[in-house]
Amino acid sequence: MATARTPSKGTQAQDPSAILEVENLTLRLGGKPILQDIQLRIAAGELLLLIGPSGSGKSTLLRAVAGLETVTSGRISLLGTQLDDGAGNSVRPERRRMAMVFQDHALWPHLRVIENVALVIPGRDSQKQAMALLERMGIAALAQRRPHQISGGQRQRVGLARALAVEPALVLMDEPLSSLDVELREQLRMEILRWLQELGISALVVSHDPDDFWRLAHRVVALAHGKVVQVGSPKQLFQEPAIPWIARFTGALGPLPALSQGGYLYLGPLKLPFPGGDASPREGVVYYRPEGLRVAGQSQGTSPGVSARLLYQTFERGQFRGYWQVPGIAEPMISLGQEPCPPAATLLVDLAQIFFFSKQHLEEL
């Protein structure tokens, strides 16, 4: 299990140190560009998370890496071996020696649990090896059952066991936890991390679940409109979201119309210092994090503030969520704090938790 198998054929790629390397990948389906100029690199033992809005090309990219979609141009290499040169020379999926965990498990319904795992293991010992794997994952008792006789979480464990049975260099996961309930998701997320770490296997995971972003990913690649818009750690994407979708995905609220001019950001009656802004006026939108909006007296430091009237408040997970009417801003602004909100207050804005996206920037996307 410790040694990863290598793909069976293909020419040598440029960077043999990377587990997976995707260079300038473009993919068109029916003449329509689905993926454009994708660059991707996964290091040994790394879990790379692919996020992005619906239709951004996440699953297509995963299928292209698996060899299920034909790449129009660009290159894909695994362990330094070229799998696809973008010119029609492509190693077939069954020869790439990858593994995949599917959203809906994709277990073969007519086979027992042990057969589902053993079928992908070559050689006479396949049943024995499959059983050892099931034991390791704590599902040996289910070996003789068929997929419809076990629960969703157990099915996904079998799917994972089948993937690991291939001894792959890279596991692909297409929203592996999305069909499970919240509690099971958390449990299996931890197990996936543990197993991948123990076996030293890298993973490319597609997800639309913010919890996967925080708790599963070593690094994140964000896609939008078939292009990579940001690559970095979850912390980097949280601190500097490149597009509004990432800001929202990481918990920011908005959009609120705003204007940037002469080093300031104008948001309704608020005039906020904006050092990176141009001298010329730029229209755009602002996203802010509710934890960056504090009621005066509750915050530390000297943040810019604005008078606001409380519309209503709710209590959520140990914090008070205040909905504020701010003159000049059509939508209510939301604050998050430890103390109950007064009927009227000055709201203070944490500049690190507010993000401006100019109209021009949005149009370029």
Added chain:
Amino acid sequence: MPGSAAKFWGSRTRLVNVLRTWLRSLPVWLIVGLFFLYPLGRFLLLPIFPQWAPSTSVQLGWPRDTWQALGNSVGLALTSALLAAILGTLWAWAMERRSSRWHSVGELLLWLIFLMPSYLLTTGWEIVFAAPWLRDGWLYHQFYSTVGIVALLTLKALPFAVFVVRPLWAALGHDLTDVMRVFAIQPRRALVVFLRLAIPVASAALVVSFIESVQEFGIPATLGAHLHLPILTYSIYGALSSSPLNFVGAARLALLLVALALLGGLGQILLQRRFGAVLVHGQTRHRLPPPTQGGEGWILASLNLSLGLLALLLPLGAITHAALGGGWVALRQSSWGPIFHSLAFALLAASLAVLLAWLFARNLQAGGIGGRAMDVFSMGNMAIPGLVLGAAYIMAFNLPGFSLYGGSLLLILAYTAATAPMLTRLLQAPLAQLDRGLSDAARIHGLSPWIRWLDIEAVLLSRPLVRGWLLAFGSVMFELPVSELLYPAGKTPLGVEVLALNNGEHFAAASRLALGGLVSVALVTVLTLLLLRLFLPDYRLRLAQ
């Protein structure tokens, strides 16, 4: 490698890939060309190229009574389609909108009528009316008239009407009619709205019933022949079976028949365009329909009972009575040869047809130009009646120096070709429902194509494949038009023999054979289903999340 050279090699490799894909589907298209396009083209183009006709065919003109046959065919088919559409639409509505224990009986009845060969239905009723106390009565004269033909055609078209309409009612959902009640719309206006929903639904049933009725051969060959009433399908057979042979005339009639089916298809397309928005409403939320109200329960019960009586109990009872009437001696002295011939033909043809249909359905599923072409081909081929295919095969494979005509092989090939398009459509849905992930998982995890095909696809599709095989087997066992035209001497199939005995009014002998055939089909079906249950693991394709 310089950029331009890479581009050149890249486009060359892509071209090779495209060619490889085409080559992979080449065998399928060779089969289509050789066994469908070539024979049908050669036969249907005879009016333009009469020199293609065999030298034995001396007549070139329109057969006698052509226009009368056309008029009769259209009139009979339209009347029965109208009746089947009205009845079918209302029955399907009841099945979707009311819960009743009679629905399961109704479904079984419809399937049995669908599977029952039409000439057996006629034979059964002819035996009933041969009873001395019914002979020469009012009912007897009604049966031996166009009324009888319309009634039998309606019975045979009814399952098609219900099968087509039921999913349309299901797709329309309850909400559209419930909303009228919620907003307390006046009964008269509610009726108008209901009719606007029902008319496009009923029209779909009308078109399908019309195509089915106009292509019907068994009823014209039995009751129609007794009445000497010219009907298109039987006239085609007449042109090819009576001396002098008239291939060109038969082709002209066949073209008329195909044109009528295509007109029906065109009508369906126009209806879809006109009422498409209604037919594809599809915002359904399935819930249990309310129980029958007022007299609805009684109406449903009497509908099921009278249909069961008219379409199954009486004719099959009459056949059974006539078959067993001669006692054990008659049964022992009967000639069972035709049953064994048909059994052999059906076993071979059904197996070939299922394999071919699987190949076609895979091609259809692959999409692209090839998939679309296969879609058009399999749909279009269903508009070609077996009779036309049989006639085409006589010509196409009866060449100087290479003749399959008069041999069992040609008959089996024609049976295969006649059933494969229907099976292709039947397999299309299970193939489409087969989760793409199952096959992707097999590829990604390194399973070879052979293992993928044998261990995954074949097993998962075994139920629809076996169901398709049984359907093809039953159809071929009682097949009539192709058998009439192509059966080899000394190997008379069941349908041909039953019809010959029926037309000679040897009802007891015809009934013995028919009953023997039904028992054989039932035995093979039970045995096959038992084997399937014994050897196929218990699994579910769709897993509850």
